[in-house]
Structures are given as structure tokens and as C-alpha cells.
Amino acid sequence: MEKLLEILEDIQPDADYETCETLIDDGILDSFAILSIVSELQDEFEITITPAEIIPENFNSAKALWAMIERLQAG
């Protein structure tokens, strides 16, 4: 989780990732930021993220992102 927060801070510093649960709904992360995050996550956690995973439910919070990473690592 710490590594994930580090990646998020690096890509889009202006957000409180510990508490925010509307990263997509409030437009904090735009499509460029989402794909930058995806690129880093794929390298860092050795997962493959497909277009099917790019939904607000997976990107609205750091917690949701972490759940997606764990699910993709397991499956």
C-alpha cells in the first residue's frame, strides 16, 4: 500500500489519497493520470491491467486501487 501511495503522490501530488474516495467522480484523476498510474502499477506489481478494469469503481480511491492490484495478482 505504501508503494501505491508513493506512485499516486508522484503522478498527481494534489490529492489526499488516505481519505479521498472520489478520485474519478470529482475529476482529481484525469485519463492521462489514470494511464500513468496503470503504467507504473503494471511495472511495479507485475500485473496486467486491461481496459475492462478501467472503471471508476477501481480508481476512485487508493483502497479500491489496492484491492484491484491484489485481485489481479491473485488471479
Next chain:
Amino acid sequence: MSLISMEFLLFVFLAVVGYYWIPQKFQWIWLLIFSYIYYISGGLQVTSFLVFTTITTYLGGVFLEKISEKNMEKQKAKKKKKQILISVLLLNFGVLGVLKYTNFAIGTVNTLFGAEFNTLQFLLPLGISFYTFQSMGYILDIYWERTTAEHNLFRFALFVSFFPQILQGPIGRFSKLGTQLFEAHSLHSEEIEQGILRIFWGYFKKMVLADNAVIFVNAIFDAPDVYDGLAIIGVLAYSIQLYCDFSGGMDVVIGIAKLFGITLDENFKRPYFAISITDFWHRWHITLGTWMKDYVFYPVSLSGWMKHFSKFSKKLFGKQIGRTLPICLANLIVFLVVGIWHGAAWKFIIYGLYNGLIIAFSGLMAPNYRKWKQKLHIVEDNKGFHFFQIVRTFILVNISWFFDIAKDVPTALLMMKHAITKCNLYQIFEIKIGEASGTKYTLVAILVILFGCLAVFIVSFLEESGKDIAVFFARQHWLVKCAVYVGLILLLPALGQPAGEAGGFIYAQF
């Protein structure tokens, strides 16, 4: 059947009355019948293309879902699903491509190789881009298991053909629109009132602003050498025309859907208040933008070859630029598609790439912008800076309009040159309007546009400040509301242009 005609209003009236009069379980069938009557009224021959898209997409969706449910080996199922998806996409985009772009391809081959192939005559089905995109979004959503397939062909046919939106969108998603189309709707006076208000607002924008502005636009851009001092006026008039034509059309469409209790997605969110080109595309033709993002931008960015490119560019340029570069490339591809979607001509390709390059450049420069803002102590909510961003974006957008409206790229560049080097505003009175052919009527048209723009600006500014004008209007006494409606009914034909002078909706040709 034009959206601005008595026969269309009568058609809508009959559709709405019957919709609430018949048993609710038949409402969707009623809408399907009216949707097909509306489409067939535009030409029986082209209806076959609509039926083709409906049937192929419907079957594709059902088969895709069946494979998901079957106990098939995972890899085999994946392969089979991909085959079905590609077949449906190729068939439908193939039809769209052949009908819309064959002559562009022939023209390009003739120019490049000096060949003399004859162009072909095609009947372009109304709204083919919109219903094809909507249907292909549906099939991709099923492929990615974001939605479930519709098993009733006729219900699916309604999703593809729903008459208010088929000609110029908004491009709907099955998960949102499908449910609304098929569920029972009771008559709610607030929804009828909201719908009527929205329709009137749309007609105001279209008839009073777009149809008056188009006369200046046509005059100036048809004879750029004659009106060489009016390039700026021409492009500003086009800004007004395009926005009021398309968003006015959307207001009418969304208002009509509201009469049936159906809420369509918004397609415009005060685009001329945008603070960047990216922001502009989040506010202009929103449903096309989100469609492109979900079904082109993300899949291209996450494709295998883009992953390889990402690794290569990270090695070459380092982490930050390396990860942004592939996204910029995918973005350029998206805007190339957007450009081609706007029309089969090089000027539209330049228009798309111009937008794509600005957004790509902004994406690459984003970390630097953050640093510069910190150094210059510019805070995001600084009003002066915000205003500067709006003006800058408006200028950038207007530059793109030159490519959109001029007859070709050299003319667009010539007009841009004129905009900087020549300015003679009095030339505007040389544009004769109406049969009276005096400058007097030209002045009236200019004043109508200016006051109309002021009205649209005030409403937009209030909405941008978070105020809901529709709610405010709904709270007024019924006498006030009646007076406004009567006033609009009298004003619209008086201030708008007669049918001969004005054109149809621009986006209805897509």
C-alpha cells in the same frame, strides 16, 4: 422530418399523448413504433442499414454472453469472444467506413497518383455515426462484462433507434439508457415542464442565434478574398453558430426525451468556459469524448504494442517522460479518429491532430507547469489566472474552427493570416441579409445575435456559478411562466431566419 417543423412537433405531441394513454407495459413498444416511423420518414432505403446494425449487434451480444456462461476452456472462450467482437466491429464500422470514406479515399488516390477513378454515389443513412458508435459501445461493454446482453431483439432495436437522439446523439450507454427506455413511466407534470422549457431554450439557441450567425459565416467563408477584413468576425460567428446549433439541438433532444420521462446524458457543459483544451473536450460533445476515451483511448494505451513502446520510451527518456509519451501517442490516435469522424477531408484530420497535439504537449509539460506555478506563486483559484486560461483556451479553440469551417486547409491558413493582418469591421454591412437587401436588416441581425449571446452568456454564467436556472424558472408563478412561453413563441419566428435562409442541424449530417 426536421426538428424545427410543425409536423415534427405534431409527431412528438402524438407520441407523448399516446405514451401516457396506453398501458405502461406497452410504452417501450410505442416508442419503438414512433422511432421507426420517424426514421423511415427520412427514407425507407437507408433503414436497412439501421436494421443491419441492430441485428448484427444484437446477435453478437447474445453470443458473447453465451460464451461467458458456458463451461468452455478459458483460453478457448477468450479466443471465441474476440472473434465475435471483431466480426461485429468490422461489419458495422466497415459499413460506416465504406459509406462515409470511400469517396475521400478515391479522391486522395486520384490526387496522389494522378489517377482518374470516379467517385461513387452513396445514400448516407441519417445518424449512422451516432447509432453505430452507440451500438459498438454496447458490444464492447458486453465483451468487457460491464453490462449484460439484451435478449429481446425489439427492445434492443429501441435502444439503437430511440427517435429523439438517433440523428445527433447524445451517444447513450446501454446500462443507463436501456433501463430507462424499457421501464414504465407515469406522467409527471414537472418532467413535462422541464422538457418543454429545455425544448424552447434549444429552439432559441438554434433559431435566433445559430440561424442568424450562419448567414455571416457562409458569406465570409464562401468569399474569404472579398471579406478579407472579417476573418475574426467570421470565426467568432462560427463559434456562436456551431455551439448554438449543436447544443441547441441537444437541448431539444434532451427536452423531448424528458417528455417521455427519460433522462439522456448531457452533451455540453458550457464549453467556452473551459480553462484548457482538455477541459474543453470534457465540456464539448461530452458523450463522443467519453466514448473515445473508453473505447479507443484506453484500449489503444493498454494494447500489447503500446506496452512495448512504453518500456522502450522509459529506457530512453526516463520514467516520467517515458510513461507519458505512449499516452500522448494514444491521444493523438484518438484525435485523428475524432478528426476523421468529423468529415472525410484533410482539413478535419488537421483539426483533430491540432487538438491532439495541444493535449499531448500539455500532458508532457504538466509536471513543469506545476513547478512554474509554484515558482510564480500562482494559486489555482486565482480569478485573474482563471480568466486568462479561459481566454487562452477560447483563442486556441477558435484557431481550430478555421480548419473546421474553411473549405480546405490553404483557405483556413489564409483566413488565419487575414485575422492577424487585416481587420475591417465595417465590411460586415456589405453582407446583405434578406430580400430587403438593405444594411438595415444586417444591423438587426447583428443586434439579435449580440442580445441572444448576452442571454446565453448570463444563463451559462449562472449555471457555471452553480445556480440551476430550470429550478428557478419552475418556482415562478404560472402566469410568469405562461408569459415567457408566449413571448418565446412570438419571438422565435420573428427573430429567427426563414427556413430558406437557415439550414438544418450541422451534426444531423454525421
